Amino acid sequence: MIRKSTLLWLLCALLPLSACSQDQDYTLHSPDGRIAVALDLDGQGRLHYAVTRDGAVVLERSRLGLVLDDRDLAHGLRTLRADAPSLVEGAYTMVQGKQKDITYRARERRYRAENADGQVLELTLRASDDGIAFRYRVEGDAQAGYRVKDELTSFAFAGGSRAWLQPMAVAQTGFANTNPSYEELYLMDIPVGEPSPSAAGWVFPALFHTAGGWALLTEAGMDGHYHASRLQAQAPGGEYRIGFPTGPEVFPGGALAAQGTLPLASPWRIIAIGDLPTLLRSTLGTDLAQPALAPMPWVKPGLASWSWALLKDASVNADTQKRFIDYAAAMGWPYTLVDVNWDRTIGYEKMTELTQYAARKNVRLLLWYNSSGDWNETDFTPKSTLLAPAQRRAEFARLQQMGIAGIKVDFFAGDGQSMINYYRDILQDAADHRLLVNFHGCTLPRGLQRTFPNLMTMESARGLEFVTFTQDNADQAPEHMAMLPFTRNVFDPMDFTPTVLAEIPDIERRTRNGFELALPVLFLSGLQHVAETDAGMAQVPEHVRDYLMDIPVLWDESRLLDGYPGRFAVVARRSGDTWHVVGINADPENRRLALDLSFIGTRTGQMITDGATARDLVRSDLQAGATVTVDIRDRGGFVMKFPAPTATTH
Incomplete structure (x- = not known):
C-alpha cells in the first residue's frame, strides 16, 4: 500500500x-x-x-x-x-563486459x-x-x-x-x-x-x-x-x-x-x-565509476584453463600445470591459472620454466596470492607478500620479469575504507608492472573495472567451487545461477568459473550439459576460467569443443530476450557481426520459449542443446526469425551461434 x-x-x-x-x-x-x-x-x-x-x-x-x-x-x-x-x-570504451562502446x-x-x-x-x-x-x-x-x-x-x-x-x-x-x-x-x-x-x-x-x-x-x-x-x-x-x-x-x-x-x-x-x-x-x-586512470592497451581479456576447480590442491604441481598449458593451447585460450601454494609446490625457478614453456604455446600464466596478513586464519601461500608497498612492487617487478600475465588475489577482510584502498593500491601497482588482476574472497567491484582496466574480474559470488564442496550447494546451484544475471553480474565482472561437462568428484551435478555450456556467454568476466579439465573436455563432441574455443569476453551489444530472476534467463550478445544466443532453465520442468530473433536478420546458425540424457548434447541448424521456438529441458539450456553472413559475389 x-x-x-x-x-x-x-x-x-x-x-x-x-x-x-x-x-x-x-x-x-x-x-x-x-x-x-x-x-x-x-x-x-x-x-x-x-x-x-x-x-x-x-x-x-x-x-x-x-x-x-x-x-x-x-x-x-x-x-x-x-x-x-x-x-x-559522455562516452567511454570498456575492455571487457557486455558492451564495448558506451554512451551515457x-x-x-x-x-x-x-x-x-x-x-x-x-x-x-x-x-x-x-x-x-x-x-x-x-x-x-x-x-x-x-x-x-x-x-x-x-x-x-x-x-x-x-x-x-x-x-x-x-x-x-x-x-x-x-x-x-x-x-x-x-x-x-x-x-x-x-x-x-x-x-x-x-x-x-x-x-x-x-x-x-x-x-x-x-x-x-x-x-x-x-x-x-x-x-x-x-x-x-x-x-x-x-x-x-x-x-x-x-x-x-x-x-x-x-x-x-x-x-x-x-x-x-x-x-x-x-x-x-x-x-x-x-x-x-x-x-558513474571513475574514468580509466590510464590507458592500458596491453590488457587482453580471454579464457583460461584452471586445474584447481575440480582437481584441487594436489593439482598444483609442475607436471599437471604443464598439462593444463597444453590444454589451453589446444583450445586456443590465452591463459592458464596456477593456484594456491605454487611457491612451495612448484617454486619460482620452475615457474619461470613453465612460463617459458607456455609462451612457446602462446599461453600466459596467472598466479594465485593470499592478500591477507593476520586478519584471518588462512595459511595458503604466497601470503603477506602484498601487504607492504615496497615488497609488493618488488614482487610485481619479479613477476613482470618472469613474463607472468597476471595475479589472482584472495581472502580480503571486507569493506572498510582502508580495505578499499588496499584493492586500489594492488591494482595501481599491478598496472605499473603490466599485470592483470583477479580478486577472490572479496567485495563487489562497484565499477572499478572501468577505473583500472587491468581489473579483469572479481569473485564476489558463490561460484562453481561451492558446487564442488557439498551436495547441498550442488542442489541449489541451478536457481542460484539463474539469479546472478539479474543481480551480481548486471554491472560488474564475476569470476564464477563456469562449465563442467563431465562429472564432479563425489558430487551429483543437478545441471544438464546444455545449461553448463551456456554459462561462459551468460556470465560476464574479463578472465573466464573454465572449470572443466582437459580429460573432461576430451569426452565431449568435437562441435562442443569447437564452440568453446571461440567465446568472446568483450561484447559489442547485449540483450535480455526473456527470463525471470532465479528461474530462467535467455540473453543475446553480439561480437562484431556474430551473434551468440544462450539460455538456461533452472526450473524442474521443461520450458518452451518463443524467441524473437528478427534483430539478427535472415541468417542461418547452429544450436546445441540437451539430448536424451543430462550429459547428451545435440546440434542442429536453425534460421533466425521473428518467432523461433526453443524447448529447454528441466535444468537444461542451449547455445546458438549466428556467424556473420558470408559475402556473395556475382
Missing part, C-alpha cells in the same frame, strides 16, 4: 514542470520524461526524495543526509536550493541544503532513461578533517513490493574467518521489509519489483575516500537504510568508516529502473 502522504507529495512531481512554481519545484526528470525524482525539505529540516516511473511509484518518500563528526547535515536543515537542470553526456546521457541537478550553522550539504542528482543516481559532497577548508558518523540515505518501497536479496555475511566468520566475501545465496521473491537473517544486512546489488517496475540498487565511484556500503538488516515498513562495514573489515591500522580531509564526495547511490531487459542493458554501474 502506498502511503497517503507520499501520494499527495508526489503530485507536483507528476505534473509538467511548468505546473509548479520555481520555489516549490525540486523535481528532475529523465531525458525521456518517464522517470521523475522529487526532493523536499520537511518541517523538521529533513531532506527526502521519491521516485516514479510513468507515474507509478518506484520509491516512496525516502531519507537523504550525512552526519559528520563536526556537523549534522541530516537534521535541522533550514533551506533547500536547486540549480537549473542540465544535460550530461542524463539530466543533472544540484541541490544545496544548509543547517543552522551555515554548513552545506550538496546533493548531485542524475536521472537517465534507465535509472537515477545521486552523491553527496561537503565542501570546506582543505586542512579540515572529516569523519562520517552516519548516512541517512534510505530506499522506501511500498507495501506489496517484492525483493531478491543476498544476506551479508558477518565479518570474521566462515572458512578460516574469511567472511565477508559476498558468497551467500539470494533470498528470492520475499516481501519488502523482511529482516535479513544476518545482522550484517544485505549486499548490493539488491533487486526489487515495484509498481513502477524493477529497481536494482548498487553503488559506484569508489575513489578510496569512502567505505563500501550495504543495506541494513532491518527495514521497517519496507524502508531500507544504508549500512556501514563492521569493525574487523579494515587493513591493519587503517580506517573503517570514511575519513579524510575536505572536500568529501561520497560514492554514487544508483537505482537502475525499468523492465528486466532495461536493467540488464543498463551500464549505470560503470557510467
Whole structure:
C-alpha cells in the first residue's frame, strides 16, 4: 500500500514542470520524461526524495543526509536550493563486459541544503532513461578533517513490493574467518521489509519489483575516500537504510568508516529502473565509476584453463600445470591459472620454466596470492607478500620479469575504507608492472573495472567451487545461477568459473550439459576460467569443443530476450557481426520459449542443446526469425551461434 502522504507529495512531481512554481519545484526528470525524482525539505529540516516511473511509484518518500563528526547535515536543515537542470553526456570504451562502446546521457541537478550553522550539504542528482543516481559532497577548508558518523540515505518501497536479496555475511566468520566475501545465496521473491537473517544486512546489488517496475540498487565511484556500503538488516515498513562495514573489515591500522580531509564526495547511490531487459542493458554501474586512470592497451581479456576447480590442491604441481598449458593451447585460450601454494609446490625457478614453456604455446600464466596478513586464519601461500608497498612492487617487478600475465588475489577482510584502498593500491601497482588482476574472497567491484582496466574480474559470488564442496550447494546451484544475471553480474565482472561437462568428484551435478555450456556467454568476466579439465573436455563432441574455443569476453551489444530472476534467463550478445544466443532453465520442468530473433536478420546458425540424457548434447541448424521456438529441458539450456553472413559475389 502506498502511503497517503507520499501520494499527495508526489503530485507536483507528476505534473509538467511548468505546473509548479520555481520555489516549490525540486523535481528532475529523465531525458525521456518517464522517470521523475522529487526532493523536499520537511518541517523538521529533513531532506527526502521519491521516485516514479510513468507515474507509478518506484520509491516512496525516502531519507537523504550525512552526519559528520563536526556537523549534522541530516537534521535541522533550514533551506533547500536547486540549480537549473542540465544535460550530461559522455562516452567511454570498456575492455571487457557486455558492451564495448558506451554512451551515457542524463539530466543533472544540484541541490544545496544548509543547517543552522551555515554548513552545506550538496546533493548531485542524475536521472537517465534507465535509472537515477545521486552523491553527496561537503565542501570546506582543505586542512579540515572529516569523519562520517552516519548516512541517512534510505530506499522506501511500498507495501506489496517484492525483493531478491543476498544476506551479508558477518565479518570474521566462515572458512578460516574469511567472511565477508559476498558468497551467500539470494533470498528470492520475499516481501519488502523482511529482516535479513544476518545482522550484517544485505549486499548490493539488491533487486526489487515495484509498481513502477524493477529497481536494482548498487553503488559506484569508489575513489578510496569512502567505505563500501550495504543495506541494513532491518527495514521497517519496507524502508531500507544504508549500512556501514563492521569493525574487523579494515587493513591493519587503517580506517573503517570514511575519513579524510575536505572536500568529501561520497560514492554514487544508483537505482537502475525499468523492465528486466532495461536493467540488464543498463551500464549505470560503470557510467558513474571513475574514468580509466590510464590507458592500458596491453590488457587482453580471454579464457583460461584452471586445474584447481575440480582437481584441487594436489593439482598444483609442475607436471599437471604443464598439462593444463597444453590444454589451453589446444583450445586456443590465452591463459592458464596456477593456484594456491605454487611457491612451495612448484617454486619460482620452475615457474619461470613453465612460463617459458607456455609462451612457446602462446599461453600466459596467472598466479594465485593470499592478500591477507593476520586478519584471518588462512595459511595458503604466497601470503603477506602484498601487504607492504615496497615488497609488493618488488614482487610485481619479479613477476613482470618472469613474463607472468597476471595475479589472482584472495581472502580480503571486507569493506572498510582502508580495505578499499588496499584493492586500489594492488591494482595501481599491478598496472605499473603490466599485470592483470583477479580478486577472490572479496567485495563487489562497484565499477572499478572501468577505473583500472587491468581489473579483469572479481569473485564476489558463490561460484562453481561451492558446487564442488557439498551436495547441498550442488542442489541449489541451478536457481542460484539463474539469479546472478539479474543481480551480481548486471554491472560488474564475476569470476564464477563456469562449465563442467563431465562429472564432479563425489558430487551429483543437478545441471544438464546444455545449461553448463551456456554459462561462459551468460556470465560476464574479463578472465573466464573454465572449470572443466582437459580429460573432461576430451569426452565431449568435437562441435562442443569447437564452440568453446571461440567465446568472446568483450561484447559489442547485449540483450535480455526473456527470463525471470532465479528461474530462467535467455540473453543475446553480439561480437562484431556474430551473434551468440544462450539460455538456461533452472526450473524442474521443461520450458518452451518463443524467441524473437528478427534483430539478427535472415541468417542461418547452429544450436546445441540437451539430448536424451543430462550429459547428451545435440546440434542442429536453425534460421533466425521473428518467432523461433526453443524447448529447454528441466535444468537444461542451449547455445546458438549466428556467424556473420558470408559475402556473395556475382
